[in-house]
Amino acid sequence: MPRVPGGKAQITARDREILSWIGRHGIVTPDHVARRFFLRADGEVGKRAAYRRLDALISLRLLRRDPTPFWRGPHVLRITSLGAQIGEVGVSPARLVEPELRHALALVDLTEELAAATPGATLRTEREIRTERWHGRQDGRVRPGRGRTPDGELVFADGRAVAIELDLTPKRSKDFERVLRSYRQEHYAAVLWYVVPGAVARVTKLVVDNKCDDFVRIRPWHATDGDAGPQ
Numbered sequence: 348m349p350r351v352p353g354g355k356a357q358i359t360a361r362d363r364e365i366l367s368w369i370g371r372h373g374i375v376t377p378d379h380v381a382r383r384f385f386l387r388a389d390g391e392v393g394k395r396a397a398y399r400r401l402d403a404l405i406s407l408r409l410l411r412r413d414p415t416p417f418w419r420g421p422h423v424l425r426i427t428s429l430g431a432q433i434g435e436v437g438v439s440p441a442r443l444v445e446p447e448l449r450h451a452l453a454l455v456d457l458t459e460e461l462a463a464a465t466p467g468a469t470l471r472t473e474r475e476i477r478t479e480r481w482h483g484r485q486d487g488r489v490r491p492g493r494g495r496t497p498d499g500e501l502v503f504a505d506g507r508a509v510a511i512e513l514d515l516t517p518k519r520s521k522d523f524e525r526v527l528r529s530y531r532q533e534h535y536a537a538v539l540w541y542v543v544p545g546a547v548a549r550v551t552k553l554v555v556d557n558k559c560d561d562f563v564r565i566r567p568w569h570a571t572d573g574d575a576g577p578q
Contacts, residue, residue, distance in 0.1 A: 358409075358433055362400070366409060366434025370426045371472045372458075373441030374451045377401055377424060383459070409433055413443050423448065438478045454513055457541060457568075458499040461511060468501040468509075476500060495529035497538070512540040513568065523550055527557045541568040 369375050381397035404410040409430035412422050426440050462470035497510035542550050544567040551565045
C-alpha cells in the first residue's frame with residue numbers, strides 16, 4: 348500500500364476506504380465511521396479502535412477534525428486535499444458550513460440506512476452527483492438545466508435510480524411545489540422524500556395536487572434526543 352508523502356506510517360486498504368467514504372459524504376462524525384468500519388462480530392462497535400485510527404489519520408494530515416455546537420457530534424471529520432488524493436475520492440474536500448451541519452449529518456444516517464436496506468442498489472451521494480454533472484457540463488455530455496439535484500441516489504443494476512430527499516425544516520408550500528416541478532424534469536423511477544412529521548399531510552397533499560403521486564413518496568423523519576432517523 349502507498350505511504351503518505353514525507354511520512355513513515357503505512358496507509359492500509361481500510362484507511363483508503365475510510366477516506367473515500369468520508370470524502371463521498373463530505374462531513375461525518377467519528378461515531379459514523381466507527382459504526383461503518385469498526386463493527387465487531389459480536390455486534391458491538393469498536394469505538395476505541397476507531398478513534399485511535401482516526402487520530403492517526405488526522406496526525407498524518409489526511410483528515411481534519413472540526414468542533415461543532417452539537418452535543419450529538421461535538422466534532423466532525425472532513426478529508427484534506429492530501430486525504431482526497433490518497434483515498435482516490437474523486438470529489439473535492441467539503442467546506443464546513445455550520446448552518447448546514449445538522450442536515451449533512453442526518454443525511455449520512457438516512458442514506459446509509461437506506462443503502463443497507465436496499466440490497467443490489469449502489470448509493471451515490473449528493474457530492475458525487477454534483478461532481479459528475481459538473482464534469483458532464485464541462486465536456487458537453489450534460490446540458491445545463493433546471494432539474495433537481497437530490498440529496499442522494501440509489502442506483503440499481505438495471506439503471507433505475509431512486510432519488511433521496513431530506514427536509515428537516517418546514518418549507519412554504521410554493522417552495523415544496525418548486526421542488527416537485529424540478530423533479531418532473533428528472534428521470535427518477537421514484538423519489539423518497541423525508542420531511543418532519545408535522546409536514547407529512549401538507550406535503551402529501553401538494554404531491555397529489557401537483558400530480559406527482561405516481562413517483563414521489565412522502566415519509567416522516569423523526570428526531571429523538573437531538574438525533575434523527577428514518578421511519
